[in-house]
Amino acid sequence: MGWRSASFGESEIYLGYEAHVVTDIPGRGHMQVPHVARALDLEPAGSHRGAAGLVALDRAGDLPAPREVLCDRAYNYTHPATFSLPLLERGCILIVDLHPNQLGVHPGPVPGTMWIDGTLYTTCIPPGLVEVTPITRDMTSEQRERAQQQRRQRQPYAFVPHGARRWDGARRYRGPGISGSVRSPHAPKSMRQGYEVPTVHCDQLGPGHECGCAKTVTLHDEDFPNIRMPFQHGSSKWFASYHRRVGIESVFGDLKTNRLHVRRGYFRIFGLTGHRLLLGFALAAMNLMILRDWYRERDHIDPWGVLLGEQIPEIPRRPRASRVRGGRPRPKTTPRKP
Ligand SMILES: [Zn+2]
Secondary structure (H helix, E strand, C coil), X not given: CEEECCCCCCCEEECCEEEEEEECCCCCCCCCCCCCEEEEEXXXXXXXXXXXXXXXXXXXXXXXXXXXXXXXXXHHCCCHHHCHHHHHHCCCEEEECCCHHHCCEEECCCCCEEEECCEEEXXXXXXXXXXXXXXXXXXXXXXXXXXXXXXXXXXXXXXXXXXXXXXXXXXXXECHHHHCCCECCXXXXXXXXXXXXXXXXXXXCCCCCCCCCCCEEEECCCCCCCCCCCCCCCCXXXXXXXXXXXXXXXXXXXXXXXXXXXXXXXXXXXXXXXXXXXXXXXXXXXXXXXXXXXXHHCCCCCHHHHHHCCCCCCCCCCXXXXXXXXXXXXXXXXXXXX
């Protein structure tokens, strides 16, 4: 028995299996690719989703190997050791949505720093920007715009990555005074910038207080691996990146409605092994259909046709719209108006 969190109302409970499918999504600014099912793991409903997602990703192979992983909350709202940490160790970057329980403020790795919603900030951040409006599914476009505006105002106070991730999972991050996104008295060079850059008053904190504005910190994979992202959760950058998850929705749309009609009773077999095998064949067949259409739209033969030495098929001309409208040609006996 498994459950699906509903957008509105109660969670939905069902009996059966859960298919964990991987598809390719291009990076921003890269050419489009067909969304085919790259890998599958089928598990009994209610199994650990992080563990199953990891199996599916490992099966995706090296053609090319995944570099960024976009997944829904079911995967990253798990213990880090089961999903996010192994992915970081494989060199992947996670781009995820955060569960309301994962939002919040935590002390940072060195004095003068703090984590807010998975991003590291200096403690000189204005108090009004610490807790901002959370992003929810049912907010209006005006509320969302306002929430993003708060995140844009918060961005200058964040630590930014400096250099690539090292083999042991360590990565250096520069404080906002060093990176120059704020003017901080602790980083004299930053004070030479114009007043359009926000100014922090670290020197007025009083004795015993310190801030992270002019610090460089080293973060490790173990530092909040299931919520840490290259950009703030809910920012416009995050939206642009996480929105690419529609690629997998397209695969499931093809599987359930657009190409195949996989639903209850589609496989007339019992047992996990049988379902794994048959769903594997169904996905492979669907991939062939997707690839054929993808290449045909571009006047090419799909890779399967190339292998078999086929010619580009003649595409029949579409019938006139008036004949299609009624689903069948108009009978000849229809009286015409003079
Ligand atoms: Zn400061």
